[in-house]
Each structure stands twice: as C-alpha cells, then as structure tokens.
Amino acid sequence: MTISERSMNRPVGIKLDPSKKPVYLTKAQREQLALQEEIADQKRCHEHHQVKDNHPYSDNHYCGKNRKRDRDRKSDRDREKETNRVRLENPAEKELEAIHEQYLGSKKPKKRVITSSAKLRLSFDWQNSEDTSRDVNPLYQNPHEARPHFGRGFFGGIDRREQKKLAIKNEREMQEEIWKKGGVEATAVEAAALKKKEQNADLYDTFDMRVDRHWTDKKLEEMTERDWRIFREDYNISYKGSRIPRPMRNWAESKLTTELLKAVERAGYKKPSPIQMASIPLGLQQRDVIGVAETGSGKTAAFVLPMLNYITRLPPLSEENEAEGPYAVVMAPTRELAQQIEDETVKFAHYLGIKVVSIVGGQSIEDQGFRIRQGCEVVIATPGRLLDCLERRYCVLNQCNYVVLDEADRMIDMGFGPQVVGVLDAMPSSNMKPKNEDEELDEKKIYRTTYMFSATMPPAVERLARNYLRNPAVVTIGTAGNATDLITQHVFMVKESEKMFKLQRFLHELGDKTAIVFINSRKRVDTVAKNLDKSGYRVTTLHGGKSQEQREISLEGFRTKKYNVLVASDVAGRGIDIPDVAHVINYDMPNKLEAYTHRIGRTGRAGKTGVATTFLTLQDTEVFYNLKQMLIQSNSHVPPELARHEASKLKPGSIPGRPPRRNDIVFTH
Numbered sequence: 001m002t003i004s005e006r007s008m009n010r011p012v013g014i015k016l017d018p019s020k021k022p023v024y025l026t027k028a029q030r031e032q033l034a035l036q037e038e039i040a041d042q043k044r045c046h047e048h049h050q051v052k053d054n055h056p057y058s059d060n061h062y063c064g065k066n067r068k069r070d071r072d073r074k075s076d077r078d079r080e081k082e083t084n085r086v087r088l089e090n091p092a093e094k095e096l097e098a099i100h101e102q103y104l105g106s107k108k109p110k111k112r113v114i115t116s117s118a119k120l121r122l123s124f125d126w127q128n129s130e131d132t133s134r135d136v137n138p139l140y141q142n143p144h145e146a147r148p149h150f151g152r153g154f155f156g157g158i159d160r161r162e163q164k165k166l167a168i169k170n171e172r173e174m175q176e177e178i179w180k181k182g183g184v185e186a187t188a189v190e191a192a193a194l195k196k197k198e199q200n201a202d203l204y205d206t207f208d209m210r211v212d213r214h215w216t217d218k219k220l221e222e223m224t225e226r227d228w229r230i231f232r233e234d235y236n237i238s239y240k241g242s243r244i245p246r247p248m249r250n251w252a253e254s255k256l257t258t259e260l261l262k263a264v265e266r267a268g269y270k271k272p273s274p275i276q277m278a279s280i281p282l283g284l285q286q287r288d289v290i291g292v293a294e295t296g297s298g299k300t301a302a303f304v305l306p307m308l309n310y311i312t313r314l315p316p317l318s319e320e321n322e323a324e325g326p327y328a329v330v331m332a333p334t335r336e337l338a339q340q341i342e343d344e345t346v347k348f349a350h351y352l353g354i355k356v357v358s359i360v361g362g363q364s365i366e367d368q369g370f371r372i373r374q375g376c377e378v379v380i381a382t383p384g385r386l387l388d389c390l391e392r393r394y395c396v397l398n399q400c401n402y403v404v405l406d407e408a409d410r411m412i413d414m415g416f417g418p419q420v421v422g423v424l425d426a427m428p429s430s431n432m433k434p435k436n437e438d439e440e441l442d443e444k445k446i447y448r449t450t451y452m453f454s455a456t457m458p459p460a461v462e463r464l465a466r467n468y469l470r471n472p473a474v475v476t477i478g479t480a481g482n483a484t485d486l487i488t489q490h491v492f493m494v495k496e497s498e499k500m501f502k503l504q505r506f507l508h509e510l511g512d513k514t515a516i517v518f519i520n521s522r523k524r525v526d527t528v529a530k531n532l533d534k535s536g537y538r539v540t541t542l543h544g545g546k547s548q549e550q551r552e553i554s555l556e557g558f559r560t561k562k563y564n565v566l567v568a569s570d571v572a573g574r575g576i577d578i579p580d581v582a583h584v585i586n587y588d589m590p591n592k593l594e595a596y597t598h599r600i601g602r603t604g605r606a607g608k609t610g611v612a613t614t615f616l617t618l619q620d621t622e623v624f625y626n627l628k629q630m631l632i633q634s635n636s637h638v639p640p641e642l643a644r645h646e647a648s649k650l651k652p653g654s655i656p657g658r659p660p661r662r663n664d665i666v667f668t669h
C-alpha cells in the first residue's frame with residue numbers, strides 16, 4: 001500500500017488535509033497508522049466471521065490483509081503468464097528465448113531426483129562389530145590379545161575368562177551342596193562334564209573376542225554371504241548373469257579331478273588367479289562364460305582346466321569313436337597364440353593321457369588332417385584353417401560339445417565371424433542348452449559349453465558374440481579393458497623423425513633385458529629392424545608377411561633370449577606369453593585402444609612388473625581421447641601436449657556441448 005493509499009483511509013488521530021499531496025510521515029506516525037489499520041482489519045474480519053460463521057470452508061486465519069495479499073499475488077502471476085504467452089507467440093521473441101536458453105540454461109525448475117542409493121544411504125546389512133577390516137594402526141589390529149596386569153587380570157577392563165571361571169566355580173559349589181543335601185555323590189559322567197566346563201572356561205573363544213574372523217581364517221562351510229562378498233571385493237571379481245556358483249578360494253576347494261589338481265601342482269600354480277577362481281566353477285557346471293580379465297592374468301588355464309575336467313568324464317577315445325572327431329575345440333585369432341594355447345594345454349593334458357593337436361595356417365593341411373584322424377581329444381585352431389579342414393572333410397566335430405573362443409573380440413574384429421559360425425554349425429546342435437534360461441538343465445546330459453575370453457570386450461562385439469552363447473555368466477576381473485597396475489605406462493609426444501633416435505636410447509638403457517617394439521606396418525617392421533641390426537642390437541622380427549617357419553624361428557629365438565629385441569606387427573600383440581619381457585615400446589600408436597591394452601600387456605605378466613613406452617604423433621588424434629582417459633585412470637603421466645589437445649577433450653562421435661549422460665564417466669586432470 002502506498003502512502004497516498006494509506007492517507008485515503010484517513011486514520012483517527014492524524015489530521016491530514018485530503019486536498020493536499022502525500023506528505024512525509026515520521027516513523028512514530030507510520031507505526032501508529034499501521035496499528036490502526038491492523039485494528040480496523042481485525043474488526044472487519046470479525047464482522048465477516050459473524051456473518052459466515054457456519055460456512056464449512058471458513059478459515060479464521062485466512063482473512064483481511066492476507067486475503068488481499070494473495071489476491072494481489074495471483075493477479076500478478078496471471079499478468080506475468082499472459083505477457084509471456086503474448087511474447088512467445090512472436091517468432092522473434094521465441095528465437096530470442098531459445099538462444100537465451102541455449103547459453104544461460106532453461107528457467108524451468110528441475111525436478112529433484114532422489115536416487116535409490118540416497119534413500120538407502122544409512123542402511124547396512126551388517127553390524128559394526130562384524131567389521132573384519134584390518135586397522136592401519138597395529139595397536140588395534142589384534143584387539144582381543146589383552147596383556148596381563150601383574151597377576152591382577154588384564155589391562156583394559158573386564159576379563160571374560162575370569163568371569164567364566166568364577167561362574168563355573170559357583171556352579172560346582174552349588175552342585176556339590178545339592179549332592180551333599182541329597183546324600184548322593186556325583187557320577188563319573190557328571191564329574192567329567194563339570195571338569196570339561198572348567199577347562200573350557202579357561203580358554204578364550206570367538207564369542208569372548210567379539211570379533212568376527214576374516215574369510216581367510218574360515219573354513220568353507222563357515223563362509224557367510226558377507227564373507228563371499230568381501231572375497232569378491234578382495235579379488236575384484238564381478239559377475240553378471242543368473243544362478244552363479246560360488247568362486248573357489250584355492251585349488252583344494254575346486255572340484256577338479258585329483259589328477260588335474262596334481263597336474264596343476266606340477267605346473268607350479270600355487271594359487272588360482274582371480275579369473276581362474278571365478279570361472280573354473282562356472283566351467284565345471286557347463287555354463288557358458290564370457291570372461292574378461294587383464295592381460296597375463298591366467299585366462300588360458302581358466303578355460304583349459306574345466307575343459308580337461310569335462311573330457312575326463314567322457315569315455316576314452318578308441319577305434320570306435322576317434323573318427324567322430326575331438327571332444328573340444330579352442331579357436332584363437334593368430335597362429336602363434338593357437339600354438340601357445342596348445343603348449344599350456346599339453347602342460348596339464350599329458351598327465352591325463354589327453355591328446356592335443358593344433359591346426360593353423362602355413363602348415364600342410366593334409367598332415368594336420370591325418371593327425372586329427374589318428375584321434376585327439378582337443379583341437380586348437382585358427383578359425384579359417386579349421387573351417388577349411390571341416391569343408392575338405394579332413395575332420396568332423398560330431399562329438400564336440402566344448403568350444404572356447406579365445407580373444408573372441410579380435411576374431412570378430414578381424415572378420416572371422418563367418419568362419420567361427422561355420423565351425424559352430426559343424427557341431428551337434430541337438431546339445432544346445434534350452435533358450436529359456438529358467439529351464440532346469442538335465443545333470444546327466446551333455447550340453448554344448450561355450451567359453452569366450454579376452455582382456456577387452458567392446459560392448460558392440462560382446463553383443464554380437466553373445467549370439468553364440470546361451471544364458472552366459474559374464475565374469476569381469478577389475479575394470480574391463482584396463483591395463484594391469486603392474487605396467488608403468490609412459491607416453492611421449494614425438495615427431496615421426498625423432499622416433500628412431502628415441503627408440504635407440506631406450507634400447508641402449510635396456511642392457512641384456514628383453515623388449516618388444518610394435519610397429520603398425522609389416523614393411524616398416526623390416527626397415528626398423530634393419531636399422532637396429534646395423535646399430536648392433538640383437539634383433540628379430542615377427543609379422544604376417546613372413547613364412548610360418550620364419551615366424552616360429554623368430555619367436556623361439558626371442559623366447560630363448562638369442563635375440564633380446566623383437567620388432568613385431570600386431571600379430572604379436574595378443575596373447576603371446578613370453579616371460580620376463582621388460583619393456584614394450586609402441587613405436588607406432590595403434591589406431592584402437594584395445595590393441596594398445598593388449599600390446600602393452602606383453603609385459604607385466606603373471607604378477608611381474610613391466611614398462612610400456614608409447615611414441616605418439618599428431619597423426620594419432622583418433623585415439624587421443626581414449627588414451628588420455630586410460631592414462632588418467634591408471635594414474636600415469638599425461639603429456640601436456642596430449643592433455644591440451646582438442647581431440648583429447650572430446651569423445652569420438654560425441655556432440656560438442658552435450659552435457660554428460662548419466663552413464664558417462666568423466667575424468668578430470
């Protein structure tokens with residue numbers, strides 16, 4: 001209300017001339033004016049209630065000034081809405097509004113979303129007392145080991161053992177009193193029971209300590225749901241899929257046959273690796289499995305052991321059934337990898353009398369066909385050559401129900417999809433598991449089991465590969481696609497012309513240790529190797545343009561340390577397991593991050609550490625974003641030229657300015 005409006009009400013006690021213009025009022029006058037207005041208002045309200053006292057919606061608080069204020073607010077709102085509507089009907093205004101929204105954001109109030117995790121924030125399904133985590137302070141690591149206090153109990157409060165001893169002493173005295181009054185003597189059994197109680201009272205038990213034990217101190221049958229959860233967290237194991245069996249904690253708890261366990265012991269594998277812990281129990285149940293674990297983490301044994309276990313359950317091969325083909329097939333993208341899987345399989349299989357044959361390109365197909373026909377339980381092959389063998393009728397897969405696709409993503413990426421499908425089609429389809437995952441499996445029946453393993457599994461490839469599997473369990477160790485922490489990653493921004501000089505500097509520092517240098521093209525592999533050879537390095541090469549024999553000689557020479565530098569194309573990028581490779585150098589950055597992960601994974605294997613160095617040029621912008629994310633995630637140094645580059649800031653294929661989606665992971669640096 002303005003002063004002029006107020007003056008219209010003409011309060012009692014203040015004489016104002018109505019003809020005059022509004023005058024200045026002192027504070028005291030204004031206060032008096034307000035008081036009089038308030039009294040007048042209340043009076044009006046009172047009269048109004050007397051009239052409408054019995055009205056059902058009457059509200060004693062809602063009257064007078066309040067009602068007027070509300071009316072004013074409402075009309076203000078209506079007026080504003082109306083101006084907005086008129087304004088927005090004008091196209092120029094509309095456009096202005098859109099630009100405003102684009103730069104300054106929408107005015108529309110955002111709905112507050114309460115996530116389910118926020119709702120449950122303070123709900124734990126375990127008690128504080130159940131916490132088995134170890135305290136960093138050694139003082140609190142063993143809280144129940146109380147120190148004696150010079151014959152006066154223990155430091156730190158009540159001594160449960162003393163209490164128990166006193167309790168049993170009382171019980172004995174009372175019992176003896178009863179026996180005495182009854183005139184009877186304790187029987188031998190009663191006396192022995194009392195004595196046992198006394199002995200027990202002298203011991204601390206778990207209850208006294210009030211501390212739950214860590215899962216490592218528990219027997220299998222004592223493991224609780226919570227212990228299994230901690231176990232999975234300790235080894236970074238995560239699963240997707242239904243009805244997942246428990247992982248195995250050690251070899252003894254696995255359900256592998258005794259002969260296989262002996263073979264594992266002879267191989268020197270003291271403890272299963274996390275991928276083995278998680279996927280062997282699944283394989284033993286004939287479940288289809290997609291296994292993703294970092295390079296050098298023992299994926300080969302994770303699929304080989306359940307496969308051999310499965311074969312031991314089948315009748316041994318004889319003249320009658322050897323013509324029906326092998327019991328199991330493993331497919332891998334490269335010849336070297338297939339041969340390496342053969343070595344790993346033979347390591348265990350020869351103790352069980354299981355025969356293994358590898359079928360790869362570059363060797364006589366007739367010889368390979370002859371070896372299969374002589375009878376073998378396991379065939380390890382590259383998909384192209386195996387399909388060739390099947391089409392030429394050198395081999396059949398009439399009794400093969402176990403198939404492994406190692407480096408499955410690479411096989412599909414290389415265009416081997418049709419060959420893989422061709423091989424799968426040659427297997428008995430009657431043994432496929434039912435499509436409905438809720439349908440119970442017949443325990444006596446043999447179903448086709450399909451295993452798929454890799455260190456990387458891009459979602460698009462996984463979706464495609466899933467066509468070959470039925471109700472698979474997906475096991476992931478750590479974060480899919482990440483390099484192992486055992487590898488120290490260095491990335492240098494260089495010019496093409498500087499690469500050779502820098503490479504020689506790194507190789508010079510290498511001394512007698514071994515290194516693999518990856519180059520993107522076969523031709524350049526030969527050129528770089530020639531240059532290094534001239535400079536006096538012990539160099540050998542490996543790429544797809546060499547004959548199979550040359551490839552094998554090179555790899556063998558590198559394995560036996562006749563050469564300490566292997567210059568290779570991507571043929572050696574996956575799966576190749578050469579112990580003690582100290583340094584991997586990406587002379588050229590590959591054009592996919594998956595290839596980078598696999599290449600650097602040739603070092604830092606089976607628990608050992610390694611170094612990976614990558615030369616990056618401005619031609620590699622395609623991978624800048626993903627590489628930067630990977631370096632940040634693994635706490636590696638990001639060269640400033642990469643961090644600053646535009647291509648490293650924008651995810652390939654994304655729209656500039658689009659706010660991150662809910663599932664996007666954004667790293668800051």
Ligand SMILES: Nc1ncnc2c1ncn2[C@@H]1O[C@H](COP(=O)(O)OP(=O)(O)OP(=O)(O)O)[C@@H](O)[C@H]1O
Binds near residue numbers: 268574605
């Ligand atoms: N339980 C184990 N204990 C000790 N060594 C093991 C164990 N399992 C596997 N290894 C060894 O670890 C090395 C790497 O294993 P493997 O080649 O199977 O790794 P991978 O996960 O398949 O690697 P990549 O992804 O590069 O193919 C091998 O030399 C193998 O003998």
